[in-house]
Amino acid sequence: VTDAKLEELLRVDVPPTRDPLFRIAVLARLERRRFQRQVARIVGVGAVVTALVAVNAAAINMWLAADVTRLAVALAVAAATVWMLPGRTASAVRSFVRTWLGAFF
Amino acid sequence: MIDEDAALIAEIRNGSERAFNVLIDRHQQAVRGFLRRLLSDVADAEDLAQETFVVAWTRPETYRGEAGVRSWLCAIAWHKARSAQRAWFRRRAREATWAADVAVQVEPARSPEAAVVNRALDALPIEQRAAIILCVIEGFSHSEAAGILDVPLGTVKSHVARGKARLMDVLGGHA
Numbered sequence: 001v002t003d004a005k006l007e008e009l010l011r012v013d014v015p016p017t018r019d020p021l022f023r024i025a026v027l028a029r030l031e032r033r034r035f036q037r038q039v040a041r042i043v044g045v046g047a048v049v050t051a052l053v054a055v056n057a058a059a060i061n062m063w064l065a066a067d068v069t070r071l072a073v074a075l076a077v078a079a080a081t082v083w084m085l086p087g088r089t090a091s092a093v094r095s096f097v098r099t100w101l102g103a104f105f
Numbered sequence: 106m107i108d109e110d111a112a113l114i115a116e117i118r119n120g121s122e123r124a125f126n127v128l129i130d131r132h133q134q135a136v137r138g139f140l141r142r143l144l145s146d147v148a149d150a151e152d153l154a155q156e157t158f159v160v161a162w163t164r165p166e167t168y169r170g171e172a173g174v175r176s177w178l179c180a181i182a183w184h185k186a187r188s189a190q191r192a193w194f195r196r197r198a199r200e201a202t203w204a205a206d207v208a209v210q211v212e213p214a215r216s217p218e219a220a221v222v223n224r225a226l227d228a229l230p231i232e233q234r235a236a237i238i239l240c241v242i243e244g245f246s247h248s249e250a251a252g253i254l255d256v257p258l259g260t261v262k263s264h265v266a267r268g269k270a271r272l273m274d275v276l277g278g279h280a
Contacts, residue, residue, distance in 0.1 A: 010222060029156075
């Protein structure tokens, strides 16, 4: 048996040169990864925020009750938190500030 | 081609999905071929091949330009295969059981001779098998294969020589 014959026998069943289905499978896997990371982030941030609010519920209530305009600040913080959940924090903050500045000025 | 590949990696670092698609189209055959022969099980090989490209997308900075992009991808695939193999060994107490499972999972080859050589290839130790696949089938040089497998050049040469001799013996016996 020659080297060439061995090579020929080993080369059977080679994957196709181009395979769009494989490329789609890789891209789908990447999207799944992104989605899982996003869900994990939302769950993590949500859990932390919920815990903080629960622990400080009494203090928050007193702070809000002292001045009704503070409710707007609390709502803005809540909105910013929700805004930040899906994306990266820095870019989300920039986007949030731009949107709100654009709305008022 | 090497410069084009390096340019693709630079674009991928900047988040270009177009470049990533080109990278997959250009190198999927080599990565999938390597893993299919290394693992025998097509489903596991496809899974690891996809994971290899996911790593290429998420960690393009690990490509340092010392070797070709195809070598870099095959090195990622090799590390993935080794990790997967270690996991299998943890699940299975004896290598004989694993080898028997693998033998059942081999895809039907196109000729009896090819089936014999495939079985003989599967029976080789994984390092020898990887060296044979890279140097004989995928066309890498011995030094490129040494870089991919992260072993000395002499070790690759020895793996290829011993592996080929073993395959020749098996084929000779069936000729």
